[in-house]
Amino acid sequence: MNFHSMSVEELRNTRNDLQKRYETLCAAGLKLDLTRGKPGADQLDLSAPMLSLPGENYTSPNGTDCRNYGGVSGLPELRELFGELFATGTDRTLALGNASLQVMHDIVVFSLLHGNVDSARPWSAEPIKFLCPVPGYDRHFGITELYGIEMINVPMNPNGPDVEACAALLADDPSIKGMWLVPTYSNPTGYTVTDDVARRLLALDAAPDFRIFWDNAYAVHTLVENAPAPLPILDLAAEAGHPDRVYVFGSTSKITFAGAGVAAFASSKANLDWYVEHISAATIGPDKLNQLRHLQFLVDADGVRAHMARHRDIIAPKFQLVLDILDDRLGDAKIASWTTPEGGYFISLDVVDGTAARTIELAKNAGIALTAAGSAFPYKTDPHDRNIRIAPTFPTTDELRTAMDGVATCALLSATEVLLDSA
Amino acid sequence: MNFHSMSVEELRNTRNDLQKRYETLCAAGLKLDLTRGKPGADQLDLSAPMLSLPGENYTSPNGTDCRNYGGVSGLPELRELFGELFATGTDRTLALGNASLQVMHDIVVFSLLHGNVDSARPWSAEPIKFLCPVPGYDRHFGITELYGIEMINVPMNPNGPDVEACAALLADDPSIKGMWLVPTYSNPTGYTVTDDVARRLLALDAAPDFRIFWDNAYAVHTLVENAPAPLPILDLAAEAGHPDRVYVFGSTSKITFAGAGVAAFASSKANLDWYVEHISAATIGPDKLNQLRHLQFLVDADGVRAHMARHRDIIAPKFQLVLDILDDRLGDAKIASWTTPEGGYFISLDVVDGTAARTIELAKNAGIALTAAGSAFPYKTDPHDRNIRIAPTFPTTDELRTAMDGVATCALLSATEVLLDSA
Numbered sequence: 096m097n098f099h100s101m102s103v104e105e106l107r108n109t110r111n112d113l114q115k116r117y118e119t120l121c122a123a124g125l126k127l128d129l130t131r132g133k134p135g136a137d138q139l140d141l142s143a144p145m146l147s148l149p150g151e152n153y154t155s156p157n158g159t160d161c162r163n164y165g166g167v168s169g170l171p172e173l174r175e176l177f178g179e180l181f182a183t184g185t186d187r188t189l190a191l192g193n194a195s196l197q198v199m200h201d202i203v204v205f206s207l208l209h210g211n212v213d214s215a216r217p218w219s220a221e222p223i224k225f226l227c228p229v230p231g232y233d234r235h236f237g238i239t240e241l242y243g244i245e246m247i248n249v250p251m252n253p254n255g256p257d258v259e260a261c262a263a264l265l266a267d268d269p270s271i272k273g274m275w276l277v278p279t280y281s282n283p284t285g286y287t288v289t290d291d292v293a294r295r296l297l298a299l300d301a302a303p304d305f306r307i308f309w310d311n312a313y314a315v316h317t318l319v320e321n322a323p324a325p326l327p328i329l330d331l332a333a334e335a336g337h338p339d340r341v342y343v344f345g346s347t348s349k350i351t352f353a354g355a356g357v358a359a360f361a362s363s364k365a366n367l368d369w370y371v372e373h374i375s376a377a378t379i380g381p382d383k384l385n386q387l388r389h390l391q392f393l394v395d396a397d398g399v400r401a402h403m404a405r406h407r408d409i410i411a412p413k414f415q416l417v418l419d420i421l422d423d424r425l426g427d428a429k430i431a432s433w434t435t436p437e438g439g440y441f442i443s444l445d446v447v448d449g450t451a452a453r454t455i456e457l458a459k460n461a462g463i464a465l466t467a468a469g470s471a472f473p474y475k476t477d478p479h480d481r482n483i484r485i486a487p488t489f490p491t492t493d494e495l496r497t498a499m500d501g502v503a504t505c506a507l508l509s510a511t512e513v514l515l516d517s518a
Numbered sequence: 519m520n521f522h523s524m525s526v527e528e529l530r531n532t533r534n535d536l537q538k539r540y541e542t543l544c545a546a547g548l549k550l551d552l553t554r555g556k557p558g559a560d561q562l563d564l565s566a567p568m569l570s571l572p573g574e575n576y577t578s579p580n581g582t583d584c585r586n587y588g589g590v591s592g593l594p595e596l597r598e599l600f601g602e603l604f605a606t607g608t609d610r611t612l613a614l615g616n617a618s619l620q621v622m623h624d625i626v627v628f629s630l631l632h633g634n635v636d637s638a639r640p641w642s643a644e645p646i647k648f649l650c651p652v653p654g655y656d657r658h659f660g661i662t663e664l665y666g667i668e669m670i671n672v673p674m675n676p677n678g679p680d681v682e683a684c685a686a687l688l689a690d691d692p693s694i695k696g697m698w699l700v701p702t703y704s705n706p707t708g709y710t711v712t713d714d715v716a717r718r719l720l721a722l723d724a725a726p727d728f729r730i731f732w733d734n735a736y737a738v739h740t741l742v743e744n745a746p747a748p749l750p751i752l753d754l755a756a757e758a759g760h761p762d763r764v765y766v767f768g769s770t771s772k773i774t775f776a777g778a779g780v781a782a783f784a785s786s787k788a789n790l791d792w793y794v795e796h797i798s799a800a801t802i803g804p805d806k807l808n809q810l811r812h813l814q815f816l817v818d819a820d821g822v823r824a825h826m827a828r829h830r831d832i833i834a835p836k837f838q839l840v841l842d843i844l845d846d847r848l849g850d851a852k853i854a855s856w857t858t859p860e861g862g863y864f865i866s867l868d869v870v871d872g873t874a875a876r877t878i879e880l881a882k883n884a885g886i887a888l889t890a891a892g893s894a895f896p897y898k899t900d901p902h903d904r905n906i907r908i909a910p911t912f913p914t915t916d917e918l919r920t921a922m923d924g925v926a927t928c929a930l931l932s933a934t935e936v937l938l939d940s941a
Contacts, residue, residue: 377623
């Protein structure tokens with residue numbers, strides 16, 4: 096029954112019933128974790144052959160001894176693979192280390208200390224800002240927060256960031272130098288930027304050194320039969336007259352092994368030259384043996400897509416289970432809405448305004464760890480205190496069922512509390 | 519015969535003989551490379567079993583699934599191994615990614631943007647300087663040059679940096695915030711900092727946020743029976759009343775695979791906390807599978823030392839060959855001096871003042887690549903134009919013999935030219 100239509104007495108009774116159900120939950124002594132977007136062990140098993148690679152074949156196809164120094168741009172064959180996956184092309188795509196986040200961090204740092212190719216002076220010469228579609232990825236916001244870059248929320252809509260909002264902010268403010276964005280199956284909503292929204296973002300008036308950090312982390316992480324073709328975002332940027340506006344990132348962390356994958360970075364030639372010049376001071380090069388291991392196992396872009404279908408077979412049922420429980424437990428009460436992503440690693444759950452932190456606290460006390468309240472927002476501040484990020488992949492199906500049923504109880508209980516308070 | 523005792527005519531005849539010898543050299547169409555400190559293929563073969571690790575055993579001794587995210591400080595067992603190798607102790611030692619240079623870079627960047635734990639303000643708030651023992655490691659100087667940090671040469675003596683020179687500079691100038699240093703078998707001299715010099719460096723009056731970047735890259739890379747025991751530098755720093763003065767770096771890049779190794783970083787608890795806080799914004803963590811692979815192969819510090827003895831068996835004869843050729847070809851002429859390192863990757867050759875660049879150019883034209891003139895100095899400027907860094911490990915013995923004989927010819931010829939010019 097719709098909680099919003101309930102009388103105070105009905106609400107009270109419902110709260111009391113939920114309170115009992117919650118006490119039973121607490122008594123079960125659970126220890127479950129829905130916090131991070133980590134692959135499950137069965138997903139990692141899919142890449143088991145890699146654990147014995149490269150074996151005796153330590154030479155890359157182009158004849159490089161991958162056991163020795165050299166090659167800051169990565170193996171050409173892996174650049175080709177990434178260039179196809181991200182529709183960025185071999186020449187504009189680098190294969191790097193184990194963390195695309197470090198590449199993003201380094202680019203922010205290089206820009207702060209030197210400015211990018213279009214900067215008149217270092218970003219650190221004056222206060223600067225980033226646009227942050229919300230809810231978004233906490234680790235993006237962590238980088239900008241660390242360096243005191245002001246973060247401005249803009250809504251993340253089902254077709255991408257709210258372009259009107261971006262346009263209004265950018266037109267007024269040349270100190271806005273960047274924008275975080277997960278364009279495909281966004282963290283945590285699962286929303287994907289459409290061709291139309293992308294083109295409009297690329298055409299916006301902005302500071303010449305404004306950059307979109309296009310973190311295509313889930314480009315091939317589909318839960319449905321076919322992933323959307325990646326937008327040829329660098330070509331679109333050039334067409335829009337802003338060829339250097341976009342930095343494209345990706346990695347195999349959730350394709351092969353999490354934290355032991357290979358990162359990709361793609362951009363215009365000018366941007367790549369600038370990045371390589373800077374990163375060459377920091378490292379002799381990425382781990383080519385790990386790159387070769389990936390190349391031998393994944394072979395090419397088709398190999399990646401076939402591999403991702405095996406991931407899908409494992410995790411799509413987990414996503415469906417979460418959606419079924421949400422529908423079953425929260426559907427009638429009308430106290431929550433949630434996304435139904437076709438890919439990525441998360442479901443974004445919005446509960447009654449003012450109850451997300453309370454729901455997360457109740458769950459925690461019942462032994463169910465959820466991502467901290469506000470995590471999907473800059474400064475960890477959810478302006479409506481309503482968003483909860485659900486990460487279905489890591490727990491087993493049984494754990495997931497128990498945890499989500501518990502989360503639903505906590506959300507319902509929190510809703511009755513706040514509705515009673517305002518009654 | 520001593521070139522300095524020659525008459526002009528003798529010098530002319532000698533030059534003409536050398537010119538002919540040089541022309542023969544050029545006619546041979548060589549293509550040899552003595553530029554970088556890269557291990558040879560036979561050295562890399564020593565770690566061949568690692569190429570198939572970890573195999574099915576992807577769980578670390580403490581139960582961590584190394585295929586998944588987590589653990590920014592590295593595997594505890596590898597921290598223990600490094601802690602013993604560098605005499606820094608497990609708790610003060612981290613196991614990180616594939617490049618200790620990136621750790622150094624990141625620490626400089628964090629300091630520029632935020633200051634270190636003892637800084638009143640970010641290093642970038644004012645012009646700062648680093649002390650650079652010379653000749654030294656070009657990639658160190660590359661980091662400070664990239665960020666506009668002024669570099670000041672101080673002599674690198676056989677017992678370590680010239681402490682008197684450091685003391686005089688530091689006492690006058692609180693803007694000196696750092697010092698690069700390779701303490702064991704230094705690049706390129708092979709000199710090792712003594713206990714006495716280390717203690718004096720640690721006791722010097724300096725800015726509170728002054729740091730020694732103690733890059734112990736060659737701690738176990740001995741060419742003789744026993745490597746010197748590493749100085750317990752963090753303990754010595756604490757004893758000297760400057761517990762946070764030293765950042766210790768190391769890696770397995772020249773133990774296992776170059777560029778595919780594991781880096782170590784050790785320092786005081788305050789410094790480690792500061793580093794971890796910052797690096798946690800940039801990465802979820804290092805590649806634990808590569809750490810596990812190293813742990814399984816090297817096992818412990820004794821395992822590393824046994825492994826390094828096998829490297830020594832391969833490369834000690836190459837160093838000896840270089841020294842023999844230098845002695846044979848240059849000994850009597852008295853136009854050069856060179857170091858006789860007991861470890862590390864280089865021999866530092868000093869030719870007649872004003873002839874290093876010419877010698878390197880002559881060698882290049884004969885198909886023998888040497889590290890660019892001035893590389894071992896800040897701003898690539900050798901104030902006396904006399905230093906040449908010889909890297910004996912990568913070429914085969916035959917290539918090395920041919921190349922060094924050619925280099926000797928070029929050095930002799932250059933010496934006759936400059937001596938005739940001033941005659």
